[in-house]
Amino acid sequence: MARREHVQIKTAAEIAKMRVAGLLVAKTLARLREAVAPGVTTADLDAIAEKTIRADGGIPSFKGYAQPPYPASICSSVNNEVVHAIPTRKRVLREGDIISIDCGAIVDGWHGDAAITVPVGEVAPEALDLIATCEGSLWAGLAAAQLGGKLTDISAAVERHIRPHGYGIVDHYGGHGIGTEMHQPPHVLNYGRPGRGIRLVEGLALAIEPMITTGSPETSVLSDDWTVVTEDGSLAAHTEHSVAITPRGPWVLTEPDGGVARLAALGVACGQPADAPSGIG
Numbered sequence: 001m002a003r004r005e006h007v008q009i010k011t012a013a014e015i016a017k018m019r020v021a022g023l024l025v026a027k028t029l030a031r032l033r034e035a036v037a038p039g040v041t042t043a044d045l046d047a048i049a050e051k052t053i054r055a056d057g058g059i060p061s062f063k064g065y066a067q068p069p070y071p072a073s074i075c076s077s078v079n080n081e082v083v084h085a086i087p088t089r090k091r092v093l094r095e096g097d098i099i100s101i102d103c104g105a106i107v108d109g110w111h112g113d114a115a116i117t118v119p120v121g122e123v124a125p126e127a128l129d130l131i132a133t134c135e136g137s138l139w140a141g142l143a144a145a146q147l148g149g150k151l152t153d154i155s156a157a158v159e160r161h162i163r164p165h166g167y168g169i170v171d172h173y174g175g176h177g178i179g180t181e182m183h184q185p186p187h188v189l190n191y192g193r194p195g196r197g198i199r200l201v202e203g204l205a206l207a208i209e210p211m212i213t214t215g216s217p218e219t220s221v222l223s224d225d226w227t228v229v230t231e232d233g234s235l236a237a238h239t240e241h242s243v244a245i246t247p248r249g250p251w252v253l254t255e256p257d258g259g260v261a262r263l264a265a266l267g268v269a270c271g272q273p274a275d276a277p278s279g280i281g
Helices: 012-035 042-055 125-143 151-165 260-265
Strands: 074-078 081-083 098-107 110-119 175-177 184-188 205-208 211-213 219-221 228-230 236-238 241-246 249-252
Touching: 012 042, 012 098, 012 110, 012 241, 012 249, 042 074, 042 098, 081 098, 081 211, 081 236, 098 125, 098 236, 110 125, 110 236, 110 241, 125 151, 125 205, 125 211, 125 236, 125 241, 125 249, 125 260, 151 184, 151 205, 184 205, 249 260
Parallel strands: none
Antiparallel strands: 074 081, 074 098, 081 228, 098 110, 175 184, 175 205, 205 241, 211 236, 219 228, 241 249
């Protein structure tokens, strides 16, 4: 099945190169998190992202991607926008908003990809719970990315975390393989029964990205051919990390500590090598 889907398996040296790209994404998202505030435009955030990525020798993964070519370095999805919203000077963040920021970078031909959802100023407790649940489901999926398991072990772990909270799971978008291209097979669903799909082998790298809503999970695409919104106008959250399958456990390439702290809290060992680069500079 892996051969049929042309799943890219990386060497340890190639995964190490992906770690460099992942750390640049982490650095960029940390700066964007700090910059989010009422009165800031999504175009302001995009400018910070592009400057940060290029200053460290990276290339924004998103800019010029696909058709029509994506025109920015981040996706900046506010409130009922699920994913892929294009930054603009007309979109001014307001107190009480939430914003999903998706960011990708290429370094030496290898991609990193991650996303965060951030509150703008003081937000409603319901919005904070939505964000926390989405992030928690991401880490549940990352913890399930274990050597010898199956792809849908990740999907099932994400869904198990979300369902008790009653949120909608956006089922027609999901995660993906990542490496020398930003999007590669396999597609990673955010729901499903465990024990199905390709086997998780050493050198496989995946971007896991739950998307959840406070209402219906149904979505539509706006006339810009990119922005995905909830059909009922409900709030949406989106989080993402890139992870490598290793014999020691999952190595979260876009988390500064490789996932050590969050995985330990879930009783899971992190696969980060002792000599791997860490931190965000």
